[in-house]
Amino acid sequence: MADRVHVFLEGRVQGVGFRFATYKKASELGLGGWVRDLPDGRVEALFEGPKDALKTMLTWCQKGGPVFARVDNMETSWDTGGSRYRDFSVID
Secondary structure, X not given: OEEEEEEEEEEEOOOOOHHHHHHHHHHHOOXXXXXXXXXXXXXXXXXXXXXXXXXXXXXHHHOOOOOOOEEEEEEEEEEEEOOOOOOEEEEO
């Protein structure tokens, strides 16, 4: 059974490589899920995996991700359930 966290990030998170940096970090941590840009300027992500790895991922996101990004607000919603995603992907 894996933990899952659904995240919405606001700030300077589009046009700064945030999705691809998120992909790289999530893959390093062995997480499944996805990340995508939203039309309103936010980034949405779903991460699945061990709780410790998810907490590490959220800390990375909160600190703004890549160099030119800035996260002003992060909404998270936790859930527990079976793993739906084996890998992590970027959704266009």
